Amino acid sequence: MPRISRFYFSMAILYLLAGIGVGLNMAVSQDHSAASAHAHINLLGWVTSAVFGGYYALNPEKAEGWLPWSQYAVYALGLIVMLPSLYLLYSGRPEIEPLVAAGSLAVVLGVVLFAVVIFTRGRPETAAGGDAILPAE
Template sequence: MPAISRFYFMTAICFLTAGIVLGLKMGSTHDYAAVGAHAHINLLGWVTMSIFGIYHALNPSGASSRLAKLQAYIYVPGVLVMAIGLYLLLTGTQAAEPVVAVASLAVFVGVLMFGAIIYRTKTA
């Protein structure tokens, strides 16, 4: 398995754990204000990063590219900062809005880069 696949799987499981912890907190306190952050953590963190890991495991030629590493360096911190900022924003910290906006753009750029990886990777 390429190193980037392992990186994505390890990162994805961290986001899944965070998503579950946040879900448990919301459920136990009956405060669902952060449900949007919970959804983003699980979808962009757990699900999407798992898909990235699977893709790279199945297509090691794309996994070894500089673009793949750069994409990970942009996407993963983008999701992390966006998730934290979104949690803060949804729970009342309005000052987090520009942080969420910038991090969302980083996530979008990371998705576009992953699309470029897919189109550039030669498959058998």
């Protein structure tokens, strides 16, 4: 499995634990004002990170080079900024909104970079003899 997949899966499980923690906090306190942040933690942190990791695991040729790691760094940084600040925003801290916006823009950029990874052609796979496997023309 490519190293970037392990990074994504590690990040995903940490966000799953955070999402469970936020959900339990809402259940115990009966204060559901952070429900939107809870959804974002689970969908962007847990699910999307796991999907990214799975894509790179299934397409290891796409996991090589500077672009996938740049995409990871931008997306991970965006989540680190956006998700806690979103939780604080919905917990009654409106002054934190510029951080939510900055983190959100980084997350969007990370998703755009992932689209670039998907839609750019990777290096051709090679057969055991070293010849490139290319589609028939």
